[in-house]
Amino acid sequence: MLFDLTGKTALVTGASGGLGQAMAIGLAEAGARIVAVSSSNCDATVAAVREIGGTIGQISADLSKIEGLEGVFAEALAMFGAVDVLVNNAGTIRRAPAADHAAKDWYDVIDLNLNSVFFLSQLAGRHMIERGSGKIISIASMLSYQGGINVPGYTASKHAVAGITKALANEWASKGIQVNAIAPGYMTTNNTAPIVADQARYQSITDRIPAGRWGSPDDMKGPVVFLASSASDYMNGHVLCVDGGWLAR
Numbered sequence: 001m002l003f004d005l006t007g008k009t010a011l012v013t014g015a016s017g018g019l020g021q022a023m024a025i026g027l028a029e030a031g032a033r034i035v036a037v038s039s040s041n042c043d044a045t046v047a048a049v050r051e052i053g054g055t056i057g058q059i060s061a062d063l064s065k066i067e068g069l070e071g072v073f074a075e076a077l078a079m080f081g082a083v084d085v086l087v088n089n090a091g092t093i094r095r096a097p098a099a100d101h102a103a104k105d106w107y108d109v110i111d112l113n114l115n116s117v118f119f120l121s122q123l124a125g126r127h128m129i130e131r132g133s134g135k136i137i138s139i140a141s142m143l144s145y146q147g148g149i150n151v152p153g154y155t156a157s158k159h160a161v162a163g164i165t166k167a168l169a170n171e172w173a174s175k176g177i178q179v180n181a182i183a184p185g186y187m188t189t190n191n192t193a194p195i196v197a198d199q200a201r202y203q204s205i206t207d208r209i210p211a212g213r214w215g216s217p218d219d220m221k222g223p224v225v226f227l228a229s230s231a232s233d234y235m236n237g238h239v240l241c242v243d244g245g246w247l248a249r
C-alpha cells in the first residue's frame with residue numbers, strides 16, 4: 001500500500017523514450033494516471049501504458065521554450081484535474097570541449113535541463129501548495145557530483161538540478177510537498193548512444209561500475225515509484241543515486 005499510486009496523476013517530461021518512458025510505465029504500473037510530455041511523440045509510451053490497462057494522455061511541447069510552460073501545465077491540469085507528481089526528466093546534452101563550446105550548445109542545455117525544471121516546478125509547486133501535497137522528482141546525474149569531460153553545460157545544469165532540489169525542498173517541505181531527485185548512473189538510452197558506440201570508452205566505464213553492467217531504463221522504475229509514493233513522505237531535498245555503485249567506488 002505504501003507504494004500505491006492509485007488515483008494520483010503524474011506528469012512525466014521527456015516520456016517519449018529512454019528513462020522517461022520507463023518511469024511513466026513504472027508509475028502507471030503502480031496505479032498513477034500519466035500525462036506524458038515531450039517534444040517528440042509519446043505514442044509508444046501511450047500504447048505501453050494502455051496495454052497494462054493504465055490511463056495516459058500526451059502533450060507535445062518544446063519545454064526549452066519557457067514562455068510555453070504555463071500552457072503545458074494548464075493543459076495537463078485540464079486533462080485529469082490535478083498534478084500530484086511532477087517528474088522533471090526531459091534533458092539534453094551537447095558534447096564539445098570547453099574551449100570550443102558554442103554559446104548555442106550551452107544555452108540549449110541550460111534552457112531545457114535547468115530553466116524548464118525550475119519554471120515547471122514553480123507551476124507545479126503553486127498548484128501543490130494550494131492542495132497541501134505533492135511530489136516533485138527531478139532527474140539529476142553523476143555529473144551533479146563529478147565534472148565530466150567535454151560537457152560543461154550539462155555538468156553545470158545537473159549540479160544546478162541538485163541545488164534547486166534542495167532549495168525547493170527547504171521552502172516546500174512544510175507545505176506537504178516532497179522535492180527530491182534521482183541521479184542515474186550510466187544507462188543505455190539515446191542520450192548515451194555515442195558513448196556506447198565507442199567500444200573502448202564503453203568498456204572502461206563498464207569496468208568501473210561495481211554492479212558490472214550499465215543500467216537499463218527499467219532500473220528507474222522502483223526509485224521513481226518510491227519517491228512518488230507515500231513511502232517517501234519524510235524525504236526532502238535528497239538526491240537518490242541509481243548508479244550500480246559508480247559513486248561508491
Ligand code: NAD
Binds near residue numbers: 039040092187191
Ligand atoms: P533520451 O534522449 O532517451 O530522452 C530524452 C527525452 O527528452 C525524450 O523524450 C525527448 O523527446 C525529450 N526532450 C528532448 N528535448 C526536449 C525538449 N526541448 N522539450 C521536451 N522534451 C524534450 O534521454 P535519457 O537518457 O532517457 O535522459 C533522460 C534524463 O535522464 C535526462 O535529463 C538526462 O540528462 C538524464 N540522465 C540520463 C543518463 C543516462 O545514462 N541515459 C544518466 C544520467 C542522467
